[in-house]
Amino acid sequence: MNTIKRLRPIRVHLTASRxxxxxxxxxxxxxxxxVGSIPPTTSLVRPLPVQQKDHKPWTKRHKPRGMFMxxxxxxxxxxxxxxxxxxxxxxxxxxxxxxxxxxxxxKHYDWSKIEQQSKQLDGESVVQRQMWxxxxxxxxxxxxxxxARREFYELRMKQDIERRVAAEEALAVGAQFGKSYLEIGIEMEQKALEMWKEVATADIIKRRGRSTFTVSDFEEEPEAPVSEAEEQPVAAA
Incomplete structure (x- = not known):
């Protein structure tokens, strides 16, 4: 039954004739x-590779790889x-x-120059310019x-200068910008350190069994003030 199902596509011309x-x-x-003049092939399975002359048994090492890839x-x-x-x-x-x-x-890009009006400057610009x-x-x-890399560096520096000048002009007329990515990252890092400090303090308190142990115990103790008598030099005998 399975063989008949596999051969159905080959019998299309015969079925149409009837x-x-x-x-x-x-x-x-x-x-x-x-299809009648150029009939399809009847072989639907690829032939196995020829075995070695010594007729060794088929092993996993000799199995063909990537036949249908x-x-x-x-x-x-x-x-x-x-x-x-x-x-x-x-x-x-x-x-x-x-x-x-x-x-x-x-098709709209002209890579005789690296700078394009409708495309941002990136690594692909260098690659296409190099190919051109x-x-x-x-x-x-x-x-x-x-x-191509030299042209890329010059344009990137030009864009950075224009961006800085635009930011300075905006600040000069009263514009206010939010926090930079660097400042936001520092704040997130500081919050993580504070959370870690609290967890570490609670863990130490639990281990030592001291309920009065606080974060201030980690801080350095201030030096005791020196009295005037201690500051005066001792007279030689």
Whole structure:
């Protein structure tokens, strides 16, 4: 029964021919003559690899691997991306815009220059600029990488200066900014330290069995004041 089910797709042309003869099909399907001239193969299973001459038993080590796995697709840009993000790992932490307008945004970019009007400056800009230099200017991979990276650094510094100037101008006219990410991180770290201090204090109190033990016990005791008599030097005998 299973064999009949597997062979049903191969018998499509024969089934259509019988239905045409009996009148159940009034017209020939569009594929009828093509399938009749080029019939499908009857072998649905790939042949096993040829065994070794010594006819050793089939072991797990000799089993074929990846017979039905798709081939790995590699692009020239993959190697360039790996090199750039290896040298600039913090670029991966920058937010990126992945939404495309019409699905063909890459056709609207002119990589004869690294700066694009409708695309933010990121690592992909360096990779595409490097590819353009290699294909159109005949530069080697290293020279094109250095050239694109130099342009990337100059534009990134220019953007940082513009951002700082804009912030200073806004502060000059009365703008107020919230806390920076660094300040927020320091506050969160300080809260975690305070919580840890309370937990550690409670644990020490529980171990020593002292209910009067407080956080002040951790602090250094102030030095006792020195009296005037102690400050005066002792006269020699």
């Amino acid at each position: 239905r045409l003869e009996t009148g159940r099909l009034r017209e020939e399907p569009a594929w009828y003559r093509i 798709p081939q790995k697709i590699e692009y020239p840009e993959d190697k360039l991306r790996a090199q750039f993000f290896k040298d600039h790992p913090w670029e991966l932490a920058r937010p990126r815009i992945l939404v495309e307008n019409d699905g063909n945004d890459h 230099l290699m294909e159109n200017k005949g530069l080697g991979e290293t020279d094109a990488y250095d050239h």
